[in-house]
Amino acid sequence: MATLREIQQRLRSVQNIEKITKSMKMIASTKVAKAQRNMDTARAFGVASNSLFQSAETKATDGGVELIVASSSDRGLCGGIHSSVSKATRRAVEANPEGRVVVLGDKPKAQLSRAVRSNITLSFNQIGKAVPTFTEASSIVDVIKADGIEFDSAKIVYNKFLSAISYEADSITVYSDNAFKASPNFAVYEIEDDVLANLQEFNFANSIYWAMVEGHAAEMSAKRAAMENATKNAGEMITKLTMTYNRGRQAVITNELIDIITGASAL
Structure with a gap:
């Protein structure tokens, strides 16, 4: 004894x-309200920008290259937040073994490296220290473009905030400008090629920002x-x-x- x-x-x-743990709970509680306010704003802009693809009836082309973006963070002590994104990403890779993976956050990178290491093309860290900004999302898109990663459709996997005590893995789909051009209702839009490229880049950054902010809100609630x-x-x-x-x-x-x-x- x-x-x-x-x-x-x-x-x-x-x-x-x-x-x-009591101090960390209090800190997370103070961050939840701010994270939810930013999430509501980002969600509104994200839904509005992605409604363009819905109106044009854009679909992924058969045999097209798919990019999978796993959006999470570097921080731990927040339940199964990272595992949720990693599992959904692995399912997406199983459905498309040739899909290329971009990982946001060290935690999901460590988990995905054990299962789909060969699919990981690019990774980012220093994610989740504060509420994500659109500038960070734009920088991520710039790096993806500069790295020469081409795709027909991109699936952004993130944790969707349901309530203060629940979340689930979900995805946001973004299409390339070529896929958008092939949409059945594209003719109703009078968009020049250079404007279309900028619009596609903006939609991609806006969707990543939406996923990051909503995932951050789910993470703060889970951490609390x-x-x-x-x-x-x-x-x-x-x-x-x-x-x-x-x-x-x-x-x-x-x-x-x-x-x-x-x-x-x-x-």
Whole structure:
């Protein structure tokens, strides 16, 4: 059995962990509201820009190159956020083994490297430290373009925010300018080629921004829930350890009293 000193050291350790998890929960709680406000704005712009493909009835061409963008972050301690995106990305790769993968965040990169390493073409880190911005999304698109990654359709896999306690993996589809030109209703739009290229790049950046911001909101909510559960578990452990320590201390005092009484009786 553990000695009283060992129990006391473990008790102090768990108490320190409880203070940390409680602080992290409070920090995540303050970030959730801001993340949700940014998510609502990004979602509105994202839906509006992607409605262009719906109106034109754009579809992926048969045998076309598909790009899969896994959008998550670098941070941990947030439940199954990263696993959700990684599993959905692996399913997308299984459906299209030749698909090229771009990973946003070190956490999903570490998970996907074990399963679809050969498909990963590009990866980004320093993701998720703060609320994502459109500038970051535009920079990601610029790097993808500069790297010469061509595609007919891009599937952006992200965590869709459902509520403060739930999320699910979803995807946003973006098409290339050539796929948009081949749309049945493209003729109703009077768009020049140079404008069409800029529009496609903007839609791509806007969709990545939407996925990043919505994923960030889901991550903050998941982190708050995870830290709340961790704080609760630490509190229960502290109660058990305190009870164990008090019982052990009481047993030591009782034994000392017995020794004193026995010694006095012997005299």
